[in-house]
Amino acid sequence: MAALLTRWQQGGGASAIPAQQTAVVTTRTKTGKWSSSADKWDVIGEPARAMHGGQLGLFTVNLQTGRLWQYTGEPNVWAAIGDSGAAVATDSRALYRLAADGKPVWRWSPAGDWSRIGGPAAAIATNG
Template identity: 25%
Template sequence: MQGTIESTVFAVNKEKNIVLHYHEGAWIEIAHASTGEIYGGNWGLASTNPTTGDLWVYGGKPDEWADYYSGRSADIAVTGDAVYRVSADGNGLFSTEGYISVAASTELTWDQISDQPTGPIYGGSWGLVSIRRGTGDAFYYHADDNSWERIGDPGNSFAVTADTVYRVPLDNSGLFRYDGHDASWTQISDQPTDQIYGGDWGLVSTRPDSGDAFRFHPDGSWERIGGPGDSFAVTADTVYRLNKNPDGGGVFRYDNNGTSWTQVGPPMHSIVAASWGDVRSVQIPEI
């Protein structure tokens, strides 16, 4: 893990008992345990235990995982510099930038950053966006002074990229980009929009009728890049598509050319994008 930072894709196998890391053209098994969901960002990779809900963080080597929180969380998000969790009852939001090290007795500190009723949270390199339960309003977290700013109205889906956040309205009638101030948003598409996926490479959206995937370019144009997928994961340099169909399904990497994709793996349960390398140092105590 010295000297490089790799933005790549991680996956949970169909049986949900192995976590895998896609590295230099091969899949590396990094956990052999029953797994719920995985969450990724430039800070790293987190996963949950499906029975207890415990939150674990990947230490960078196969089977190196640290127990970051014991118990269930209503939602989890990873940004470029921290991991966030919503309390199980949805009435609190917590963050940590710490890393478990030194001794097994080391306790990780979670800081409460909100006591408001919280719905889904969305993370990316730009930061954290939280949806207020009840109103559906979107709030941006200013980590530098621990303050919150209301930035917009409710939406069906949000996605955070390297420089802003995007919102699909409640009626799925288009797509909006946050302007970076107040509660101002600019409509960037009037086409029906289903799901959106963000990362440092940019924004990918899907159409509800065809399921086709489209990439949004900085000049404001849209490009159809492929057909339907069960989910997508956006890294720093491309996007990956998951097709769960056992007949012809798998994990595919976009070739950054037209609608060309290359299959890089078999069908999986889920995929996420996350960074791996010198992003931090999680030292797992010997037991």
């Protein structure tokens, strides 16, 4: 991560993160978290195909399997929560997934339950 941090600082990335904020990046070999309050990078997991984050937490799509994972807050400890499908979006209350066939739209709540909320759809997005 040191090389990555150097590139970010040169580009204005990590040094521009306000105090007490966190940035997460994924590379070909790992996922890392920058904490400006600790002034360092920590490896927190495997590489990801995609990442989704916000108030609800951090979620990744596994590079090989396409499964969705939720970061538990402990380095290298993730909870599997389902398949990523065709698209994923998150807001402050839930994670949303468009099924791979584009038909149902699913909502995941922090309680760990998936519920069908609609479909079919071509894309999904959240606002807030």
